[in-house]
Amino acid sequence: MIDTEALRTQPELAGQNVVLAQLDDSHFEPAWRALQDPEVIRFTGTHTKFTEEQIHQWLASRPGIADRADYAILRKEDRAYLGDVVLSDIDEDNGSAGFRIALTGPDVFGKGYGTEATKLLLGYAFDVVGLHRVSLEVFDFNPRAQRAYEKAGFVREGLQREALRWDGEWHDVVTMAILKNDPRL
Numbered sequence: 001m002i003d004t005e006a007l008r009t010q011p012e013l014a015g016q017n018v019v020l021a022q023l024d025d026s027h028f029e030p031a032w033r034a035l036q037d038p039e040v041i042r043f044t045g046t047h048t049k050f051t052e053e054q055i056h057q058w059l060a061s062r063p064g065i066a067d068r069a070d071y072a073i074l075r076k077e078d079r080a081y082l083g084d085v086v087l088s089d090i091d092e093d094n095g096s097a098g099f100r101i102a103l104t105g106p107d108v109f110g111k112g113y114g115t116e117a118t119k120l121l122l123g124y125a126f127d128v129v130g131l132h133r134v135s136l137e138v139f140d141f142n143p144r145a146q147r148a149y150e151k152a153g154f155v156r157e158g159l160q161r162e163a164l165r166w167d168g169e170w171h172d173v174v175t176m177a178i179l180k181n182d183p184r185l
């Protein structure tokens with residue numbers, strides 16, 4: 001059984017250096033800046049150009065949803081916004097969900113924040129919400145993300161050949177997943 005109340009209420013999740021807190025419109029400014037960052041755009045394969053109004057509406061509508069969990073990643077020492085991490089597409093019948101994460105830009109990449117946020121969200125997904133499987137997609141040109149996911153316990157499952165077209169070039173998309181009883185590293 002999935003604990004939909006835990007999804008609706010999204011408790012704050014505290015780690016050593018980051019805290020995960022409900023994503024909402026109070027995070028608009030740094031979230032909007034991240035959406036303009038060329039590396040974030042490329043690594044997330046974001047083809048869409050959003051308006052400020054769309055992002056305000058998206059953020060404001062995040063709290064209280066029972067079929068996904070959108071968390072802001074905050075630096076623990078000063079609660080500075082570092083990015084977002086999400087459980088999406090929750091399938092109650094199969095106990096499964098999708099996963100995505102994006103930090104705000106190169107100034108905060110490579111400092112362990114992404115791996116820690118991923119581990120915290122997986123703890124919540126399996127031990128609080130009661131999910132069985134969490135899966136993700138990551139591009140072939142993003143070894144940093146693949147490494148961060150492996151460090152959190154995700155296992156590579158497959159390859160979708162030429163599933164992304166970016167700047168006129170085809171790229172493969174790697175599928176990774178972790179099950180409830182897999183080692184969480």
Ligand SMILES: CC(C)(COP(=O)(O)OP(=O)(O)OC[C@H]1O[C@@H](n2cnc3c(N)ncnc32)[C@H](O)[C@@H]1OP(=O)(O)O)[C@@H](O)C(=O)NCCC(=O)NCCS
Nearest residue numbers: 043102103109110111112113114115138143144145147148
């Ligand atoms: C992907 C992301 C969440 C990872 O978080 P992070 O805080 O930057 O990563 P971490 O510091 O926790 O871990 C990165 C690991 O990758 C390794 N790494 C970095 N660049 C690498 C490269 N080019 N090749 C292989 N490994 C690399 C680091 O050495 C580190 O591993 P280690 O601890 O064993 O040394 C973050 O970089 C990000 O948001 N990037 C932009 C958006 C994005 O890529 N989202 C994911 C889309 S699927």
